[in-house]
Amino acid sequence: MVASSTPQPLLRMEGITKSYGSVQVLHGVELSVGRGEVLGLLGENGAGKSTLLNILNGVIQRDTGSIVIDGSPVEFTGPKQAQEAGLAFIHQELSVLPYLSVAENVFLNRLPRRKGAPWLVDWAACYRQAGEILERLAVKIHPRTLVGSLGTAEQELVEIAKALSMNARIITMDEPTASLTESEIERLFTLMRALKADGVSVIYVSHRLDEVAEICDRATILRDGKIVNTVDAQTTDSHALATMMVGRELSELFPKTEHERGRETLRVSNLSTVKVDDVSFTAHAGEVLGIAGLVGSGRTELVRAVFGADPITSGEVFVNGEAVTLDSPGTAIRHGIGLVPEDRKLQGAVLSMTNAHNITLAGLSKVSRWGQLDRGGEKQAAKRLIQDLQVTPSRIEQETGRLSGGNQQKVVLAKWLFAGSDILIVDEPTRGVDVGARAAIHGLLNDLAGQGTTIIMISSDLPEVMGMSDRILVMHEGRIAGELPRKDFSEEAIVMYASGLEPTTEGAKA
Amino acid sequence: MSSLLAQIPGRQRGGGAPRAGRRLPLQGQQLALVLLIAALAAGFASQAPEFLSVDSIENLLRSASMFGIVGLGMTVVIISCGSLGGIDLSVGSMMALGGAIGAGLLGTAFTAANPVKLPAALAMLMALLVTGLLGAVSGLLIARLKLAPFAVTLGMMSVARGLTYLMVAFAIGSSNTAGITFSDPLFDWFGLNNFGPIPSITVLFLVLAALIAFMLKATAFGRSLFVLGGNAENARLAGINVRRTIVIVFAISGLLAGLGGLILTGRLSSASPLAATGYELEVIMVAVIGGTSLSGGRGSIVGTVLAAILVSEIDTGLDMMNVPSFNQYLIKGTILVVAVVMDKVYQARSSRMLVQSA
Ligand SMILES: Nc1ncnc2c1ncn2[C@@H]1O[C@H](COP(=O)(O)OP(=O)(O)OP(=O)(O)O)[C@@H](O)[C@H]1O
Numbered sequence: 001m002v003a004s005s006t007p008q009p010l011l012r013m014e015g016i017t018k019s020y021g022s023v024q025v026l027h028g029v030e031l032s033v034g035r036g037e038v039l040g041l042l043g044e045n046g047a048g049k050s051t052l053l054n055i056l057n058g059v060i061q062r063d064t065g066s067i068v069i070d071g072s073p074v075e076f077t078g079p080k081q082a083q084e085a086g087l088a089f090i091h092q093e094l095s096v097l098p099y100l101s102v103a104e105n106v107f108l109n110r111l112p113r114r115k116g117a118p119w120l121v122d123w124a125a126c127y128r129q130a131g132e133i134l135e136r137l138a139v140k141i142h143p144r145t146l147v148g149s150l151g152t153a154e155q156e157l158v159e160i161a162k163a164l165s166m167n168a169r170i171i172t173m174d175e176p177t178a179s180l181t182e183s184e185i186e187r188l189f190t191l192m193r194a195l196k197a198d199g200v201s202v203i204y205v206s207h208r209l210d211e212v213a214e215i216c217d218r219a220t221i222l223r224d225g226k227i228v229n230t231v232d233a234q235t236t237d238s239h240a241l242a243t244m245m246v247g248r249e250l251s252e253l254f255p256k257t258e259h260e261r262g263r264e265t266l267r268v269s270n271l272s273t274v275k276v277d278d279v280s281f282t283a284h285a286g287e288v289l290g291i292a293g294l295v296g297s298g299r300t301e302l303v304r305a306v307f308g309a310d311p312i313t314s315g316e317v318f319v320n321g322e323a324v325t326l327d328s329p330g331t332a333i334r335h336g337i338g339l340v341p342e343d344r345k346l347q348g349a350v351l352s353m354t355n356a357h358n359i360t361l362a363g364l365s366k367v368s369r370w371g372q373l374d375r376g377g378e379k380q381a382a383k384r385l386i387q388d389l390q391v392t393p394s395r396i397e398q399e400t401g402r403l404s405g406g407n408q409q410k411v412v413l414a415k416w417l418f419a420g421s422d423i424l425i426v427d428e429p430t431r432g433v434d435v436g437a438r439a440a441i442h443g444l445l446n447d448l449a450g451q452g453t454t455i456i457m458i459s460s461d462l463p464e465v466m467g468m469s470d471r472i473l474v475m476h477e478g479r480i481a482g483e484l485p486r487k488d489f490s491e492e493a494i495v496m497y498a499s500g501l502e503p504t505t506e507g508a509k510a
Numbered sequence: 511m512s513s514l515l516a517q518i519p520g521r522q523r524g525g526g527a528p529r530a531g532r533r534l535p536l537q538g539q540q541l542a543l544v545l546l547i548a549a550l551a552a553g554f555a556s557q558a559p560e561f562l563s564v565d566s567i568e569n570l571l572r573s574a575s576m577f578g579i580v581g582l583g584m585t586v587v588i589i590s591c592g593s594l595g596g597i598d599l600s601v602g603s604m605m606a607l608g609g610a611i612g613a614g615l616l617g618t619a620f621t622a623a624n625p626v627k628l629p630a631a632l633a634m635l636m637a638l639l640v641t642g643l644l645g646a647v648s649g650l651l652i653a654r655l656k657l658a659p660f661a662v663t664l665g666m667m668s669v670a671r672g673l674t675y676l677m678v679a680f681a682i683g684s685s686n687t688a689g690i691t692f693s694d695p696l697f698d699w700f701g702l703n704n705f706g707p708i709p710s711i712t713v714l715f716l717v718l719a720a721l722i723a724f725m726l727k728a729t730a731f732g733r734s735l736f737v738l739g740g741n742a743e744n745a746r747l748a749g750i751n752v753r754r755t756i757v758i759v760f761a762i763s764g765l766l767a768g769l770g771g772l773i774l775t776g777r778l779s780s781a782s783p784l785a786a787t788g789y790e791l792e793v794i795m796v797a798v799i800g801g802t803s804l805s806g807g808r809g810s811i812v813g814t815v816l817a818a819i820l821v822s823e824i825d826t827g828l829d830m831m832n833v834p835s836f837n838q839y840l841i842k843g844t845i846l847v848v849a850v851v852m853d854k855v856y857q858a859r860s861s862r863m864l865v866q867s868a
């Protein structure tokens with residue numbers, strides 16, 4: 001790809017400010033995107049990226065500033081006006097409707113009509129067109145599937161398909177790849193390149209900095225609601241980007257520390273569920289066990305079954321050598337198992353509650369005696385975790401729903417750290433978390449392992465899962481396709497196993 | 511075209527700059543209730559001066575305490591099950607049933623047809639046991655079979671009413687719609703007794719309110735009710751026993767409705783099969799006007815206490831001004847709808863803010 005030399009701007013945002021109450025989150029932000037350009041928008045959690053994109057797409061209103069598209073100023077009073085002006089928006093949090101089909105979601109409120117009878121929906125066309133878009137994304141989802149029955153990543157793909165189907169001039173993508181694996185990301189990038197060629201502009205938010213050089217032309221860096229710099233994405237390395245985002249030198253990512261692998265804490269034998277097929281594995285004290293695999297390969301379903309959140313059709317689970325019937329998450333928690341789920345909005349945090357209450361939610365017995373809460377102790381514990389995980393703003397009385405996406409994720413993680421599980425399962429623990437905090441989370445997980453906790457980590461981010469794990473299980477279509485010890489880690493081996501192939505690399509055993 | 515879009519919280523009304531991201535402190539809402547109570551008192555008194563007489567105020571407190579006690583149960587149900595559409599429509603019938611059992615087991619018409627004659631305390635205990643159990647049955651159906659609380663408690667409303675008829679017929683040995691009339695010192699304590707200037711049941715109400723407020727704020731169980739109301743799947747994944755919790759809250763609601771029924775019976779010195787008809791409206795009003803959100807996860811006992819006073823004030827005031835009862839229905843219905851709309855507006859605004867923060 002050639003770095004474009006600031007083409008004629010299609011979109012300019014100038015002097016944008018926005019305050020929530022007395023807190024100003026955007027301070028005179030300037031930004032421009034050229035025709036056919038992909039602009040990366042980078043910044044720490046809470047920097048104001050989503051706020052800026054929400055303003056651009058008419059979801060919220062700015063306080064001051066102007067937006068100019070194609071030379072003429074625009075004023076969007078709502079998302080609909082923005083759509084009509086040729087903007088499409090992929091939200092950071094899923095906004096798909098679970099009880100509608102994939103096709104209905106894609107064409108939400110723009111359902112194709114019958115020729116000659118425009119008051120009737122042309123369902124055949126609807127399903128056919130949705131199928132075509134999904135095909136371009138190389139997604140194997142039937143357009144008639146109910147969205148609610150899909151996993152998080154697949155729902156994200158539906159979200160992307162929806163934005164692509166709008167034939168927009170400017171597409172804003174707020175962390176579209178946070179829950180996707182390499183292969184889906186590759187597809188998305190291929191499509192984005194095609195869009196570029198058609199002159200479509202894209203604003204792209206991601207915390208995966210290596211993606212920036214791959215897909216973006218320029219990158220604008222936002223820190224604490226101010227623009228720090230706009231750089232050529234092709235010639236700036238990710239270390240420099242991270243330093244600009246954070247405003248200081250960063251500690252090393254994936255600070256893997258070696259510790260003794262202890263006794264066996266978890267044994268899963270021949271476990272099957274609707275989506276998991278005869279899986280057996282063990283995990284040990286002090287070990288970080290990674291689980292890799294493509295979206296839909298059954299990773300999430302496997303750990304949910306182990307946690308007692310989904311019913312098991314057959315198989316057994318042993319915790320510390322003792323057979324346990326995991327019929328509910330409550331039972332799993334009593335056996336010392338914790339699960340940080342992949343969907344923070346529906347499963348992770350209660351958005352209407354405060355940070356302190358969210359954090360203690362899975363370990364209420366630790367801050368209560370005879371059922372009575374020790375609210376002072378609760379506050380202290382919450383305060384400590386909020387500092388450790390660098391949640392900003394760091395007020396424990398803050399409603400969790402008012403935090404930025406990445407900060408909500410940190411609160412969910414804090415909840416399970418507080419519950420103090422012996423076996424901690426984390427499903428995409430750093431999804432949407434910025435580089436600085438990501439290092440903090442990795443450090444914490446490592447410390448826990450050092451103290452003898454068993455960590456089971458699902459991650460779609462290959463560098464992360466390879467950097468953190470002692471051992472990796474790779475899943476393919478509900479089965480464990482391969483197991484790799486740390487010395488045999490390689491991207492190729494994981495990708496091969498994940499696609500159901502045998503890696504040629506020696507030493508890897510199936 | 512916007513109907514589908516409207517289902518996405520926060521999407522529908524992009525226009526109009528959203529208010530500053532801080533919600534009204536509950537104190538503000540409660541202050542509004544206090545002001546409203548005072549304003550209405552002034553208004554009613556100017557129309558009917560006897561509104562501020564000792565008798566009238568005592569009467570108002572009795573009725574506020576009765577609705578308030580049942581309203582405490584409703585508040586707990588809505589806070590914890592609101593996200594599942596939780597509401598208890600059976601409270602009116604449960605009140606009638608509680609009263610009928612309490613009065614019916616006293617043996618006022620001690621005949622061959624009715625060989626039961628229990629001391630009043632035991633009769634009351636039986637009443638509470640039965641209504642509490644029936645509440646638990648509702649809870650069990652909702653939790654186990656995942657039925658809508660609305661439908662289950664609507665059914666229970668009819669079942670409890672039927673049982674009330676049976677109980678009254680059993681007690682007086684005939685199946686006409688006449689009630690059980692009786693006189694009993696313990697029931698009088700509920701219905702007529704005062705501690706100084708304050709009705710004894712008002713003291714009971716305040717004690718119960720304090721207990722439930724303590725439970726909600728300061729116990730692990732109370733916290734789990736807010737979690738469940740905020741997000742049921744989340745509660746399950748946090749290890750909260752969702753089914754048991756639902757059964758318990760509906761049992762609490764049934765029990766408190768039974769207690770409200772005993773109070774009503776004590777005030778009237780009679781238990782009729784038609785007693786407390788339509789009272790679920792007042793009780794739901796008490797919870798909702800008090801600031802308990804029908805979507806669950808939010809609510810306060812102080813609000814419920816104030817709303818109980820407000821609702822009874824409206825009842826008493828309208829009665830004194832001789833407003834015909836059909837007009838009273840009209841007025842109260844309107845107030846309930848306004849309260850629900852206000853809750854919705856608040857919800858829409860805060861969920862819009864939640865979307866923005868994502
Ligand atoms: N509704 C709201 N009320 C109050 N503050 C808010 C609200 N929404 C966002 N904020 C604050 O605005 C700031 C910017 O948030 P924003 O969601 O734009 O961050 P972001 O850059 O998208 O972060 P992330 O990478 O975590 O998604 C944060 O400090 C956040 O707490």
Ligand SMILES: [Mg+2]
Nearest residue numbers: 050092405868
């Ligand atoms: Mg964001």
